[in-house]
Amino acid sequence: MHTSSPCTLLVNSQQHDLQLSAEVSLMQVLRNDLALNGPKYGCGLGQCGACTVLIDGMAARSCVVPAQGVQGRAITTLEGLGSGAQLHPAQQAFIDEQAAQCGYCLNGMIVMTVSLLTHTPDPTEDQIRSALSGNFCRCGTHVEIIRAVKRAAVLMQAPHRVSHDAP
Numbered sequence: 050m051h052t053s054s055p056c057t058l059l060v061n062s063q064q065h066d067l068q069l070s071a072e073v074s075l076m077q078v079l080r081n082d083l084a085l086n087g088p089k090y091g092c093g094l095g096q097c098g099a100c101t102v103l104i105d106g107m108a109a110r111s112c113v114v115p116a117q118g119v120q121g122r123a124i125t126t127l128e129g130l131g132s133g134a135q136l137h138p139a140q141q142a143f144i145d146e147q148a149a150q151c152g153y154c155l156n157g158m159i160v161m162t163v164s165l166l167t168h169t170p171d172p173t174e175d176q177i178r179s180a181l182s183g184n185f186c187r188c189g190t191h192v193e194i195i196r197a198v199k200r201a202a203v204l205m206q207a208p209h210r211v212s213h214d215a216p
């Protein structure tokens with residue numbers, strides 16, 4: 050029998066007071082309790098990157114993070130980056146470069162891109178490849194994804210530039 054206990058999570062700047070078992074992962078809470086379906090369920094083992102979120106600005110694989118362990122931390126999902134008319138530059142860059150086929154990996158790719166560019170605003174291609182090396186894309190969209198990360202770097206440094214100015 051799983052016992053549950055109170056758990057307060059700060060997700061996309063909103064506080065959520067929940068009752069959770071010790072075993073439940075952050076990904077399960079985001080998707081099942083908070084209806085945030087940006088993080089995708091891929092492997093469930095911390096190996097594919099589909100479930101990536103930001104925790105205090107750093108990329109983390111939410112399927113292997115116990116929800117109870119991230120109380121008091123700032124959790125950001127794809128939905129918290131931007132949406133609709135207020136897209137994050139990284140989201141816009143992936144659209145501009147049409148860097149998707151099925152799109153299942155894109156949550157992880159975009160969140161990882163934001164994490165990379167926050168800490169390394171002007172990465173080399175090697176740094177981009179290294180940062181994304183643990184994020185799997187089964188459709189083989191890698192060339193477009195790398196172009197999107199380069200475009201995102203330009204847009205994040207000069208967000209006032211219109212997207213067709215980017216490389």
Ligand code: FES
Pocket residue numbers: 089090091092093094095096097098099100101110111112113
């Ligand atoms: S679903 Fe979390 S790393 Fe694959």
Ligand code: FES
Pocket residue numbers: 148149150151152153154155185186187188189190
């Ligand atoms: S676009 Fe399908 S897994 Fe990446």
